[in-house]
Amino acid sequence: MHSGPGEQPWDSLLDTEAAVAFTQELVRLRTVNSEGAEAVERPAADLVAALFTRFGWEHTVTEVAPGRPNVVATVEGGGGQGPTLMFEGHTDVVTEGDPADWSVDPYGAEIRDGRMWGRGTADMKSGVAAMIYGVRALQQAGPFPGRIVLGVMADEEGMMLGAKAFAASPAAGEVDGVVVCEPEGYEVCTSARGGIRLRLDLTGVMAHGAMPQEGRSPIEAGARIVEALGTVREWAAVRFGRHPHAGSVTVTPTVLLGGDPDQLNVIPAHGMVGVDVRTIPGTDHAELIERIRTTAEQAAEPFGVAVRQTVVDDRPAVETPEDHPVVQGLVAAHTRVHGSAPAFGAVPGTTDGTILTRDAGLPTVVYGPGGKWIAHQKDEFVEVREIGEYARVYAGAAHHFLTGSTTPAPEGGAAA
Structure with missing residues (x-):
């Protein structure tokens, strides 16, 4: 099923258009994490759960506070025993502030000049879409060992109640590595302040x-x-x-x-x-x-x-060794997609990954679409091409991690 140098079966199965459209659907929902709000993530959680249902993925919807659900799916690889990899994201966003300060509709998800504009495009609804569609393509490409957990958490922009609830659950004890899909500008962030x-x-x-x-x-x-x-x-x-x-x-x-x-x-x-x-x-x-x-x-x-x-x-500040399999999987997949190895970096603030490492001892690495410094600003955007690029990397990273691959990834595609 290889259609070119460096290509993998899941590349041709990736529905990039659907991933972009799903990002737009999420961005058009005003899921602002504000004090007193009663149903912040609920509309986005319903949308995600409906997609999981359409894909036939077993999932749970668990409220960590009224109107604040976690949506967690488990995708069995069908290829026998193996490790468990988790992709993690959130759908709550910070306020847009005064809409008059924006040059676009903060919740229009307009695509112009190769960019999708709006609150949450980078932080981090594009990351949620990319991880879901990347895993879907890998699943359609055939059996793989182990399983993948997709966690779409509540309250990352607040007190991280969703991550805390998952970390305290039995499901966390079965996870061997976590990719947090926050925007980091093509850097593989093995540490977080x-x-x-x-x-x-x-x-x-x-x-x-x-x-x-x-x-x-x-x-x-x-x-x-x-x-x-x-x-x-x-x-x-x-x-x-x-x-x-x-x-x-x-x-x-x-x-x-x-x-x-x-x-x-x-x-x-x-x-x-x-x-x-x-x-x-x-x-x-x-x-x-x-x-x-x-x-x-x-x-x-x-x-x-x-x-x-x-x-x-x-x-606490957290750090995962650069030679950990979850990191190496991302490095190999990024190199294959972009033709050169990624830079290592650190998350300037904290993510749900900090909580998952602190409370559950999970090795976490942060890597996702969107500029490293664009979060929480007016006129937030994500480059549309990045949604497909990151989905391909997520699929490749999962395959590398779950199969225990030690073979260097072939180079292909254009550098970022």
Whole structure:
């Protein structure tokens, strides 16, 4: 069934047009992860479940919160015993913001100039479509050992409830490797930066703005804390070093609150500093969190302001060895499709893969259609050709992983 150098049976069976059309269907659903929303992913989950049914794939639809379902399918290879590979994605998206800031309809899924435009095109409804249709083509190409799990999770843009629920389920214990199909610009991301979100609540003494000697200002203390956090960033860069792909630890103040715009003559009693911390593999989170706490307290002490630190979220940096079979499968398949080996990289933030590694110990790698830096921006887009390209790579990577292939992939196609 080989129709050319480097081609595989599943290449000719891949329905790229259907994958593109399915991406459009998903993008046209406004599945914004917003506080108080009661049915974020439900319309997209129904669409995915209907496609799984049409393909004859056994699947479950499990709510992890009201209106927030995970859809998980298992595709048996029919070729005997073998490992289990999982492809993972999500269908919730961040808000589009003010539609007037967009040059296109955020939910139109318009195709123009070789690109599909709209919220979720890159992050990551195209990845969901590519993984589904890639697996479908591989299945139609004939038996393969083992099985493939397709997980379309809820709440990735929030607290990752979907990934947490799957990681806690018996099904996670049967998975041997995971490809997370988030947009990474053709990079095979074997590591992902960790994330710590901190809240520093400041308590001072309220006073008249004309009598500052009677108060203890959380605003002045907060400003000094923001400045002092720069020294923590410099310390962390030395203490934890630099990762070849994930870079260095960053410590970024993101919120500074205090006072009332309608009471400009009042020194407030309370304030807050919010901090976003991104870590690299090998970072000691407990040590870093303690360093931030003591630095903030020392900065606020001259102002007589108390500091109470709360860890809002703590996600570790994760890393899968480059010689792991799930990574090597992607490298081999990418090389075959594009004619050259991919670059390795790191995920700038966190994905569901972080949770699957942290909570279930699963080896994860992130690789999916869309630019690495396009997520959450206005005028989001994905190159239409990438949907088919990634579907081919997913099919090839699955075949390589499930068959235990050690033969270098033949080169073919055009480089990315």
